[in-house]
Amino acid sequence: MDISERVRDIARSNESPFVVMDLDIVEDNYDQLIKDISGVRVFYAVKANSHPKIIKRLYDLGSSFDVASRGEIEMLLNMGIPGSRLSFGNTIKKEEDIRFAFNKGINYFAADAEMELEKIARNAPGAQVYLRLAMNGSDSDWPLSRKFGTNIDHVKKLVVYANDLGLAPIGVSFHVGSQCYDKYSWKDALMQVADIFWFAKLEGIKMTTINLGGGIPVKYVRDIPTVAEIANVINESIDEYFNFTERPTLFIEPGRSMVGNAGILVSRVLLRSSKEKKDWVYIDAGVYHGLMETIENLRYTVVVDGKDDHPKKTFTLAGPTCDSIDVVYDEVELPEDVTLGDIVYFVNAGAYTLDYKTHFNGIEGPYALFLDEVTVRSTHETNVADS
Numbered sequence: 001m002d003i004s005e006r007v008r009d010i011a012r013s014n015e016s017p018f019v020v021m022d023l024d025i026v027e028d029n030y031d032q033l034i035k036d037i038s039g040v041r042v043f044y045a046v047k048a049n050s051h052p053k054i055i056k057r058l059y060d061l062g063s064s065f066d067v068a069s070r071g072e073i074e075m076l077l078n079m080g081i082p083g084s085r086l087s088f089g090n091t092i093k094k095e096e097d098i099r100f101a102f103n104k105g106i107n108y109f110a111a112d113a114e115m116e117l118e119k120i121a122r123n124a125p126g127a128q129v130y131l132r133l134a135m136n137g138s139d140s141d142w143p144l145s146r147k148f149g150t151n152i153d154h155v156k157k158l159v160v161y162a163n164d165l166g167l168a169p170i171g172v173s174f175h176v177g178s179q180c181y182d183k184y185s186w187k188d189a190l191m192q193v194a195d196i197f198w199f200a201k202l203e204g205i206k207m208t209t210i211n212l213g214g215g216i217p218v219k220y221v222r223d224i225p226t227v228a229e230i231a232n233v234i235n236e237s238i239d240e241y242f243n244f245t246e247r248p249t250l251f252i253e254p255g256r257s258m259v260g261n262a263g264i265l266v267s268r269v270l271l272r273s274s275k276e277k278k279d280w281v282y283i284d285a286g287v288y289h290g291l292m293e294t295i296e297n298l299r300y301t302v303v304v305d306g307k308d309d310h311p312k313k314t315f316t317l318a319g320p321t322c323d324s325i326d327v328v329y330d331e332v333e334l335p336e337d338v339t340l341g342d343i344v345y346f347v348n349a350g351a352y353t354l355d356y357k358t359h360f361n362g363i364e365g366p367y368a369l370f371l372d373e374v375t376v377r378s379t380h381e382t383n384v385a386d387s
């Protein structure tokens with residue numbers, strides 16, 4: 001999303017921090033994905049940005065949803081979205097939440113451990129499960145390795161165990177790591193999934209579904225593979241590795257790539273100071289207030305309003321809390337004359353910002369504004385269009 005004149009006007013006339021979102025870009029992202037990956041069913045990963053306006057637009061477009069918790073499930077059900085459009089993709093679930101989900105018509109559950117399968121079998125008898133394969137996430141900014149998924153041999157054991165428990169092990173899921181730069185990560189994963197499908201076939205268990213997870217990147221600073229390039233790798237890998245069975249059903253759980261480029265985070269400078277040979281800039285967003293992903297050094301393009309072409313120097317950029325972890329970047333290039341009240345934009349920050357905030361120190365995190373309904377108001381007047 002460009003920092004257009006309209007975005008700049010909105011930034012200048014609304015209290016910061018906030019994320020300004022463009023729903024038409026979300027729609028374009030959705031359309032492109034279903035065009036490029038043949039027959040894929042999209043389960044938008046709600047955690048990336050759970051704002052009801054985004055959920056509503058995607059639902060109207062035909063999307064289903066990957067949910068992580070009862071909280072997300074209830075939110076979507078309350079919006080009138082049926083359980084049949086949801087998949088409970090968290091591999092770590094409360095028993096009572098599994099039961100709740102099953103009773104509400106949710107029939108897809110993820111698991112990567114025997115105990116999780118036992119919980120599902122007790123509370124959602126006969127449900128469809130997909131087993132999560134671990135990926136190393138090596139060329140991604142947010143790897144999601146280690147904690148999630150398990151190795152291929154263990155997945156095979158889980159397939160048999162799920163079947164023994166009376167569940168329907170319909171498929172395998174994986175996540176190549178969020179913000180993945182290597183399109184061949186999907187090929188690597190699909191090769192392993194084919195091996196698991198083949199094993200299941202020999203065991204007399206029919207697996208039909210591949211959940212491609214998330215991981216499609218957004219353009220921040222580094223070059224990324226396009227959606228079309230990733231889709232090509234996926235389509236070709238399916239043709240190459242799954243010729244021993246009928247074409248699998250494909251699910252995908254995009255989060256970042258649905259909303260990341262549809263938002264700009266707007267913040268303001270609260271303080272500038274020099275100490276111990278370092279120049280510091282403090283803003284009203286930070287690690288606890290919308291910019292959590294920067295702790296893994298996810299690099300946004302940072303722009304200071306009206307000073308785009310001024311000479312730059314290196315600053316340390318920090319958030320507003322009384323906590324020393326709240327440093328966004330140890331080193332970032334900003335205009336050398338950046339000062340109190342300047343507006344600082346974080347470009348393509350529509351994902352993992354509005355939902356990644358706390359009330360730490362009693363400070364409110366960024367709220368959402370939508371381009372289609374915001375009216376430009378006088379500075380520091382709260383915009384009520386966001387609900």
Ligand SMILES: Cc1ncc(COP(=O)(O)O)c(C=O)c1O
Binds near residue numbers: 048178215254
């Ligand atoms: C199970 C699952 N699916 C999908 C996603 C979305 O991933 P991304 O934002 O990289 O598209 C996540 C992100 O954490 C996830 O945990």
